[in-house]
Amino acid sequence: MKNLRCIVLTATLLVAAAVPAGAQTKLATVDMKKLFNGYWKTKQSQTILEDSKAELRKEIKDMADGLDKSQNEYKKLLDKANDQAVSAEERDKSKVAAADKAKEINSSRAAIEQFQRQAEAQLAEKSQRMSSNLVLDIQKAVADKAKAGGYSMALNSGSTEVVVFANNDNDITAAVLAQINAGAPIDVTAPAGGSPLSISTNTP
Numbered sequence: 001m002k003n004l005r006c007i008v009l010t011a012t013l014l015v016a017a018a019v020p021a022g023a024q025t026k027l028a029t030v031d032m033k034k035l036f037n038g039y040w041k042t043k044q045s046q047t048i049l050e051d052s053k054a055e056l057r058k059e060i061k062d063m064a065d066g067l068d069k070s071q072n073e074y075k076k077l078l079d080k081a082n083d084q085a086v087s088a089e090e091r092d093k094s095k096v097a098a099a100d101k102a103k104e105i106n107s108s109r110a111a112i113e114q115f116q117r118q119a120e121a122q123l124a125e126k127s128q129r130m131s132s133n134l135v136l137d138i139q140k141a142v143a144d145k146a147k148a149g150g151y152s153m154a155l156n157s158g159s160t161e162v163v164v165f166a167n168n169d170n171d172i173t174a175a176v177l178a179q180i181n182a183g184a185p186i187d188v189t190a191p192a193g194g195s196p197l198s199i200s201t202n203t204p
Helices: 002-018 032-038 040-081 088-148 173-180
Strands: 027-030 153-156
Touching: 027 088, 027 173, 032 040, 032 088, 032 173, 040 088, 088 153, 088 173
Parallel strands: 027 153
Antiparallel strands: none
């Protein structure tokens, strides 16, 4: 939301600079945070991100399951390597096989960790890109509604960095929210949730 405040602050300053000196300024207020959270496309984006997370969690789990299998095989090879009931030759073979399996496990663990880091970075980038596009949509809707109401400027009442005081008599948040959610194909009242992407792996 910090990026959201920065974008809105910049836009507000640009609008303020465009108002001629001495001109009568009619101000409106709008809660950008409320608009962002209440916008149907925000909820749709959250659902898309959650679906992406679910797919990636499944991939990571499959990789982790394969790692668990390799770790079980490694333990069996170690047991055989230390089993005095088998020949020395068989114990030596098991020791070599166990060493190879250990290398395979370390390689697989590194691959999982790298995949997880890349997946998290890609999701963060995707989330940021979606948020930026949503903010642009909302800013346009605010500008359209403000112009239609004869306002010279719309200030973000949801951020103390933009507004020092506002009585909200000219708040147009509800009107903008109704406009951007008109004909929404999803239930905008349904909450959106999520869970962590990471899946831990055990060390042999």
